[in-house]
Amino acid sequence: MxxxxxxxxxxxxxxxxxxxxxxxxxxxxxxxxxxxxxxxxxxxxxxxxxxxxxxxxxxxxxxxxxxxxxxxxxxxxxxxxxxxxxxxxxxxxxxxxxxxxxxxxxxxxxxxxxxxxxxxxxxxxxKAHAREWDRIRSLHVAEAQVEQAMMDALGQGPFDLLVDLGTGTGRILELFARQADRALGFDVSHEMLSYARMKLEGAGLAHAQVRHGDLFHLPLADGEADAVVLHQVLHFLEEPAVAIAEAARVLEPGGKLLIVDFAPHELEFLREEQAHRRLGLASDQIGRWCDEAGLDLKTHRDLAPGEAGDESKLTVSLWLAEKSQAAASEEKSKSAAKDGTASSVEEAAA
Structure with a gap:
């Protein structure tokens, strides 16, 4: 046809x-x-x-x-x-x-x-699980295995600015802080931020900081970051595509987005007991959202449970995407056009 x-x-x-x-x-x-x-x-x-x-x-x-x-x-x-x-x-x-x-x-x-x-x-x-969040994560695929896979995917950097969206306990900032000149974590939970701040200060990571912020509207300029992480966040969101688009906006050309989340599963209790909005995310859907955001999906890796048939464990998926030059050029053109319109309005008013 x-x-x-x-x-x-x-x-x-x-x-x-x-x-x-x-x-x-x-x-x-x-x-x-x-x-x-x-x-x-x-x-x-x-x-x-x-x-x-x-x-x-x-x-x-x-x-x-x-x-x-x-x-x-x-x-x-x-x-x-x-x-x-x-x-x-x-x-x-x-x-x-x-x-x-x-x-x-x-x-x-x-x-x-x-x-x-x-x-x-x-x-x-x-709020109810701020101090238990790391323990809850450990109930799934071994966290050490996931973290090593994340390190392998994102690479050694160094990064000028690494951003962790939905930072929770700040564990991802701890993991990557030594590979970044500056690391910022955003979360809407004040309890989570208090706990993360305490952990980062205790680890002596003064350049790794947390901020209260909506991951749909980040207080960062276009192209300000060279690495962004979305770790176990998207399955809680009503609009994951919007979060990915916002992550793409703050990435510089060639900047990397690392998404870590669960593969599709059937564990209904996670929805009722742990407020999961989605029972995992399919790779083709992640790919489409990345493409719509001007990101090139580079790699996808699944980390299956250690024991086959163990339904109490979940498969963790990792996706690495990069900000395309074409998307960056388009954003720059739109910004220039917007600035030109504003200048014209100001000149007319004068």
């Missing part, structure tokens, strides 16, 4: 997609899934409708190719379709909706409340 054919819909599929979208609840679902991944339970809370009814709406939208479903353990999540002609139609439909519509605004506010409640659950977990 030609590229042109891939970008267009014939009459019947187009009519099928439009029929699927042509109902108020299904339009609201499309709007909610624009930039979000939600499950049926989320949607029942947001839309105030029964699970059977919403399941039928989701089935129709999925069959029409307007949304995609993916399973994580016993939960099924939904998002707008990507990459197909139907996906472009879904995006166009959402773009054509009035964002000031009172019903859509209320739906968005409820969705934000649902996401905030999840974030608070994760935060409460962090």
């Amino acid at each position: 030609s590229d042109a054919a891939d970008k267009t819909l014939s009459l019947e599929p187009a009519l099928s997609a439009l029929r699927a979208a042509g109902e108020s609840t299904r339009l609201r679902i499309l709007a909610l899934l624009s930039g979000r991944e939600l499950n049926v339970k989320d949607l029942t809370q947001i839309l105030g409708q029964s699970q059977p009814r919403l399941s039928r709406h989701l089935k129709l939208l999925s069959e029409a190719g307007l949304i995609e479903r993916f399973r994580e353990g016993s939960w099924v999540f939904f998002r707008l379709a990507e990459g197909s002609a139907e996906a472009r139609l879904a995006a166009s439909i959402v773009a054509g909706l009035d964002s000031d519509d009172s019903v859509l605004q209320l739906d968005a506010a409820r969705a934000t409340a649902v996401q905030k409640a999840r974030a608070e659950a994760a935060q409460n977990y962090f």
Whole structure:
């Protein structure tokens, strides 16, 4: 099939997609899934409708190719379709909706409340386990094995600025501090930061510091870091792609991003008891997020449990990506254009 054919819909599929979208609840679902991944339970809370009814709406939208479903353990999540002609139609439909519509605004506010409640659950977990976090990590694949693999992947540096996002206890700063002139860790938990600061000071690592900060909005300039680490962070997040994009923004051309997280698994208790948002991350999804952020995925490695069939252990995956020159040039052009616009406005005002 030609590229042109891939970008267009014939009459019947187009009519099928439009029929699927042509109902108020299904339009609201499309709007909610624009930039979000939600499950049926989320949607029942947001839309105030029964699970059977919403399941039928989701089935129709999925069959029409307007949304995609993916399973994580016993939960099924939904998002707008990507990459197909139907996906472009879904995006166009959402773009054509009035964002000031009172019903859509209320739906968005409820969705934000649902996401905030999840974030608070994760935060409460962090607070309850601030001093036990290193011990909890040890319940999975041997931490020494993971740390050696991280050292091998990221290399010896030296790094001018190494950034650890979601630094937790500061262990990653300890691990890499001697390979960096400066090391910064960011976290939203004050309890975690207090514990990390205590550990770093005790180790005599004055150049390794921690800061309170949102990893989606880092207080760092574009291209300021030459290494960024996301260690066991993404599975807690509503929007991992946004975190990866922000990490890419602060990387210099050729800078390295090291992602360490769990491979897909079925350990449901981690979601309920430890506030995991995702039961692991697939390598193809990581690759797509990196590509969208202007990063070239260089290596991927899995560290499986020591004993085959031991379901109490998890496989840890490592991905190493680099900031491409093309992405850096594009960011520089956008920044220059923005500065030029600001200058023009100032000149006009003068």
